[in-house]
Amino acid sequence: MTTARRLVACFAIAAFALSLGVVAQEKKDKKDTKKTPTTKEIMKKVPGKEGLCAKCNAAAKGEKWEDAKKIGAELKAYGEALGKNTPKKGDKESWEKHAKGFSEVMTEIADAADKKDKDGVAAGAKKFGGMCADCHKAHK
Ligand code: HEC
CATH class of the missing domain: 1.20.5 (Single alpha-helices involved in coiled-coils or other helix-helix interfaces)
Known part of the structure; x- marks a missing residue:
């Protein structure tokens, strides 16, 4: 060589x-x-005034559809992730039901954001706001 x-x-x-x-x-x-993000991580990200759900709703209201869509996709992913976790409290059957409800409402918000449907996003966010207490009572 x-x-x-x-x-x-x-x-x-x-x-x-x-x-x-x-x-x-x-x-x-x-x-x-x-x-998979933990339930705690999801609860830090999704609900609340600074949470992704509120952010998605605000983006949709302001017709910032690129942002709304991106946040919607994140919400949907968190929705799918929640059901993979096991809560510290409560039985499996109840958790599956609550996690399914959570996932469905996240998907509803994401789909509405995709369709540039601000009323749909707001309706999903409102629905989510009514779900906290029920799930927390059983599983938090
Ligand atoms: C599908 C069930 C479910 C729904 C719906 C839900 N949560 Fe939770 N959340 C939990 C569980 C379970 C925990 C406990 C997590 C842990 O500590 O492991 C929790 C914990 C929390 C925490 C404490 C997080 C931390 O830092 O320890 C906050 C804040 C919270 N949720 C806010 C909300 C709000 C606000 C809503 C409604 C808009 C909501 N959650 C809806 C199941 C749910």
């Missing part, structure tokens, strides 16, 4: 090793984002 060839081979090996490292890192990142 000439020196030049050796160098090329050396670079090729280094580049290959580097790419393996990058792939491994990407896989790790993907895995991390796929982790």
Whole structure:
């Protein structure tokens, strides 16, 4: 092998090793984002004056549909995630029912945001506001 060839081979090996490292890192990142958020995390994100539900409603009201859609998609994902968790309190059957209700209303908001239907988003947000106490009594 000439020196030049050796160098090329050396670079090729280094580049290959580097790419393996990058792939491994990407896989790790993907895995991390796929982790199901806990109920507590979801409750910190979704409800409340500064929560995503209120933000989605405010965006829809202001006809900022790009924002509303993006937040709606997040709400839907949180809706799907909640049912994968197990609450500290209450039985499984009741939790499944409440989690399903939560997921449905999140989907309702997301779909309304997709359709630029601000009344639909507001109706979903209002419905969600009426669900807190019932679920908390059984599971919080
Ligand atoms: C489907 C059931 C369900 C619904 C609906 C629900 N929650 Fe919760 N929430 C829970 C559970 C379960 C916890 C306890 C989580 C834990 O500590 O593990 C909780 C905890 C909380 C907490 C405490 C979070 C923390 O930091 O510990 C807040 C605040 C909260 N919910 C607000 C709300 C509000 C406001 C609504 C309605 C707009 C609502 N939740 C609707 C199930 C629900």
